[in-house]
Amino acid sequence: AQKITQTQPGMFVQEKEAxxxxxxxxxxxxxxxxxxxxxxxxxxxxxxxxxxxxDEQNATEGRYSLNFQKARxxxxxxxxxxxLGDSAMYFCAMREGWGGGFKTxxxxxxxxxxxx
Amino acid sequence: xxxVTQTPxxxxxxxxxSMTLLCAQDMNHEYMYWYRQDPGMGLRLIHxxxxxxxxxxxxxxxGYNVSRLKKQNFLLGLESAAPSQTxxxxxxxxxxxxxxxxxxxxxxxxxxxxx
Numbered sequence: 001a002q003k004i005t006q007t008q009p010g011m012f013v014q015e016k017e018a019x020x021x022x023x024x025x026x027x028x029x030x031x032x033x034x035x036x037x038x039x040x041x042x043x044x045x046x047x048x049x050x051x052x053x054x055d056e057q058n059a060t061e062g063r064y065s066l067n068f069q070k071a072r073x074x075x076x077x078x079x080x081x082x083x084l085g086d087s088a089m090y091f092c093a094m095r096e097g098w099g100g101g102f103k104t105x106x107x108x109x110x111x112x113x114x115x116x
Numbered sequence: 117x118x119x120v121t122q123t124p125x126x127x128x129x130x131x132x133x134s135m136t137l138l139c140a141q142d143m144n145h146e147y148m149y150w151y152r153q154d155p156g157m158g159l160r161l162i163h164x165x166x167x168x169x170x171x172x173x174x175x176x177x178x179g180y181n182v183s184r185l186k187k188q189n190f191l192l193g194l195e196s197a198a199p200s201q202t203x204x205x206x207x208x209x210x211x212x213x214x215x216x217x218x219x220x221x222x223x224x225x226x227x228x229x230x231x
Contacts, residue, residue, distance in 0.1 A: 009156070033217060043225050045206065050217035091158055095218065102166065104149070104208075104220055105175065106159040 003027060004092050004107035012113045013082045020067070021077040021110045023092030029053075033095040034075040035104070036066065040088040048090075051075060079112075087114045118142050122207050122223035129197045129230045137192040137226050139207030146212040148190035149174075149220070150182060152203040159206060165190055166212070197230045204228075 003026045013019035025034065036048040051059045051066045059066040067076040075094075079086055092107040120141045129135055139148065146167050151159040151174075161174030163182040171182045179201060181193045190209075194201060204227050208220040 004158075006158075035217070035219070037220075043204070045208075045220075045222035047219045050219065052217070093159075093220075102147070102212075103161065103164060103174070104210075105161060106151070108156060108158040 003105055004094055006092055006107035006110050008110045009108075010111045010113065012115060013079075013086075015084060015114055015116050016081055018078060018080045019082055019112065021079070021090050021092075021112065023075045023077065023107060025073050025075060025092070025094050027073075027094065027096055029096050034066065034068070035093040035095070036064070036075075036077045037091045037093060037106075038088050039091065039109075040085075045091075049077070082114045084114050084116060087112060120207055120209055120221050120223040122205070122226045124226060125224065126227050127229070129194075129228065131198060131230060133197050134193070134195050135197065135228075136194075137205055137207075137228075139190045139192070139209075139223060141188055141190075141207075141209045141221070143209065143221065144187070145209035145221070146187075147218075148184065148207065148209045150180070150190065150192045151206045151208065152176065152201075153206060153225075154203050162192065162205075194228075197228075199230045202228060202230045 005024045032053045034051045038046045049061045049064045063080045065078045091109045095104040149164040150162040165184040168187040207223040210218045
């Protein structure tokens with residue numbers, strides 16, 4: 001069963017505006033990790049941001065922040081000040097189990113289009 | 117530092133043919149994975165390995181076999197290719213650390229078409 005749900009197949013955002021990409025997850029583990037990866041049209045997978053299940057503060061990396069709501073099991077990605085180069089596919093992922101990357105599973109992805 | 121290297125990058129097969137995708141990493145990672153990517157379905161885990169000589173099934177293992185005879189290599193085999201196996205295949209690897217993100221490092225992908 002799918003444990004990572006991304007409900008937005010496609011999203012549009014105006015350049016310089018902020019956008020939120022949704023991600024919900026399901027796990028029975030207390031210890032897990034949440035990730036966002038970007039896949040531009042060239043095809044490579046680029047790591048953006050990580051949130052551990054025990055991290056009390058939301059993760060931030062430059063223009064990326066992860067809105068972690070543990071009780072709701074959501075891990076939304078917020079991109080501030082969108083740029084044309086942000087147009088890409090974005091995947092939410094979850095690693096179950098403490099420490100080592102025992103198994104990382106991915107959502108179906110959201111394609112983001114940034115308009116000039 | 118090459119990271120994760122996949123070969124071949126492209127391959128066209130006929131139904132019933134066999135082939136092997138090779139993944140090699142030079143980062144001394146313990147864990148290695150094979151995913152397939154299909155439109156609208158994200159990346160789905162086929163098989164993974166937690167160390168040399170060990171493999172395990174992922175979400176969609178049917179029709180594939182894997183081997184990890186050396187720590188740095190993870191092979192994905194298709195014994196009798198089917199059109200449903202047309203996909204882009206990604207290999208990835210990471211460390212097994214007690215704490216930390218253990219971020220996946222991905223290869224560039226291998227596009228396989230089965231006619």
